[in-house]
Amino acid sequence: MSLRARLLAGLLAVSAVLLLALSGVSVLVLHEHLLQRVDGQLRAATAAAAKRIAASPGGALSQTLTGSTYAVATLNLATGRARLVNGDAPEATVVPHLVERLGRDRLKDYAAAQERFALDPAGEYRLIARAAEGRQGNRLVIVAVPLESVDAPIRRLVVTELLTGGLLILLLALAGRSLITRGLAPLARIAGTAYGMASHGDLSVRMPEGPSEVGRLGAAVNLLLERIAGAFRDRWESEERVRRFAADASHELRTPLAAIQGYAELYRTGALGAGDLPRVMGRIENEAIRMGELVGQMLELARLDRSAALQPAETDLAAVVRDVSADHAAIDLDTPIIVDAPASLPAVVDEARIRQILVNLLANVRAHTPGGTTATVRLAHAPGDGVLIEVGDDGPGMSREQAARAFDRFHRGEERVPDGAGLGLSIVKAITDAHGGRCWITSAPGEGTCVHVVLPARPRLLGPVPQA
Numbered sequence: 204m205s206l207r208a209r210l211l212a213g214l215l216a217v218s219a220v221l222l223l224a225l226s227g228v229s230v231l232v233l234h235e236h237l238l239q240r241v242d243g244q245l246r247a248a249t250a251a252a253a254k255r256i257a258a259s260p261g262g263a264l265s266q267t268l269t270g271s272t273y274a275v276a277t278l279n280l281a282t283g284r285a286r287l288v289n290g291d292a293p294e295a296t297v298v299p300h301l302v303e304r305l306g307r308d309r310l311k312d313y314a315a316a317q318e319r320f321a322l323d324p325a326g327e328y329r330l331i332a333r334a335a336e337g338r339q340g341n342r343l344v345i346v347a348v349p350l351e352s353v354d355a356p357i358r359r360l361v362v363t364e365l366l367t368g369g370l371l372i373l374l375l376a377l378a379g380r381s382l383i384t385r386g387l388a389p390l391a392r393i394a395g396t397a398y399g400m401a402s403h404g405d406l407s408v409r410m411p412e413g414p415s416e417v418g419r420l421g422a423a424v425n426l427l428l429e430r431i432a433g434a435f436r437d438r439w440e441s442e443e444r445v446r447r448f449a450a451d452a453s454h455e456l457r458t459p460l461a462a463i464q465g466y467a468e469l470y471r472t473g474a475l476g477a478g479d480l481p482r483v484m485g486r487i488e489n490e491a492i493r494m495g496e497l498v499g500q501m502l503e504l505a506r507l508d509r510s511a512a513l514q515p516a517e518t519d520l521a522a523v524v525r526d527v528s529a530d531h532a533a534i535d536l537d538t539p540i541i542v543d544a545p546a547s548l549p550a551v552v553d554e555a556r557i558r559q560i561l562v563n564l565l566a567n568v569r570a571h572t573p574g575g576t577t578a579t580v581r582l583a584h585a586p587g588d589g590v591l592i593e594v595g596d597d598g599p600g601m602s603r604e605q606a607a608r609a610f611d612r613f614h615r616g617e618e619r620v621p622d623g624a625g626l627g628l629s630i631v632k633a634i635t636d637a638h639g640g641r642c643w644i645t646s647a648p649g650e651g652t653c654v655h656v657v658l659p660a661r662p663r664l665l666g667p668v669p670q671a
Contacts, residue, residue: 572598
């Protein structure tokens with residue numbers, strides 16, 4: 204059953220129950236009112252009949268009970284015989300028999316208690332009666348009234364209420380169907396829109412919003428759609444990065460493998476002389492070392508992608524910056540390094556990973572700038588209880604497009620550097636993300652390049668690392 208049908212059925216059921224309850228109460232109230240009115244007339248008629256019969260024992264009684272049919276009978280207490288005195292009720296002829304069947308004792312009790320009673324307890328005749336003793340005390344006067352004067356108005360009321368209630372239910376069904384249809388129209392539109400979106404895969408569709416319950420439902424669905432669309436975008440971008448990474452890794456590994464295979468082929472065919480063998484073996488060794496470094500960097504990125512793998516501890520970053528700068532200056536005498544750092548700057552970081560960041564950034568300066576280019580390493584406090592590491596140079600710089608792609612894996616700028624695989628900055632970004640920080644590049648052609656790394660002084664994220 205549809206929601207519209209269930210709502211309409213519920214509305215009609217509740218309305219029918221309320222109408223039945225109201226009708227039942229009205230019937231009970233009217234029945235009690237009519238019964239009390241007839242009983243009052245019956246009480247007065249019984250007293251009047253007892254007096255008249257005492258005054259004229261053999262006389263007829265007329266108009267004993269105005270407004271209702273009645274029957275008056277007397278019961279001889281000595282003989283237990285009853286006779287009909289007067290009455291116009293259809294059941295008047297059986298009243299003496301019913302009186303005798305009740306018995307003298309019960310009727311005397313009713314008369315003494317001045318209590319109304321049912322003349323036929325078996326229920327074949329619906330008669331109520333009252334009894335009163337005559338003045339001589341040797342007989343009882345019984346006045347009986349049919350309940351038709353009570354039942355007839357009740358029947359008319361029930362029939363009227365059934366007809367009126369049926370008409371009201373019919374009108375309510377028509378009006379309720381129209382109102383429910385109009386009320387559920389926005390839900391129908393939302394369902395149609397959702398079905399069309401699921402059929403065609405268009406996540407750009409949005410539901411109507413508003414202050415009503417349906418409008419709030421539309422807003423919730425729109426928020427859900429935005430998150431689903433975002434999840435699909437993230438998944439597509441992640442899969443695209445994986446495909447690009449696999450393609451780039453295959454390309455990078457193919458070059459040293461091709462060189463190794465070529466030298467091995469030359470050796471197998473005997474094309475190499477005895478004097479060429481040391482040089483060829485050296486080349487094979489160099490290509491194998493290069494390939495091993497590339498595989499090591501790829502495994503390092505995979506570990507950083509899979510889990511943080513950090514060992515944070517209280518570290519003096521100022522000492523780390525000075526140590527790495529001094530080591531690099533000893534290795535590359537052609538690259539002057541300027542260190543701008545406070546005397547001490549403690550932070551909770553993975554010292555080995557921070558050293559790796561500095562080594563990669565300084566190696567990048569050496570690989571991508573002419574000899575003699577000055578490198579500047581700056582360490583300072585960052586806003587919001589963080590630390591800032593900057594490694595800059597006064598080299599040729601790069602374009603905005605190159606700077607935007609510099610952290611992409613296997614991206615090595617416009618010029619290809621044979622000694623690198625383009626993973627240095629990717630590792631820097633992965634380590635930064637693992638610490639819960641962020642990094643970016645500012646550069647322009649002819650104005651040098653500066654890599655900025657901001658890390659929290661206390662680790663915020665030590666769980667799984669986002670994709671670099």
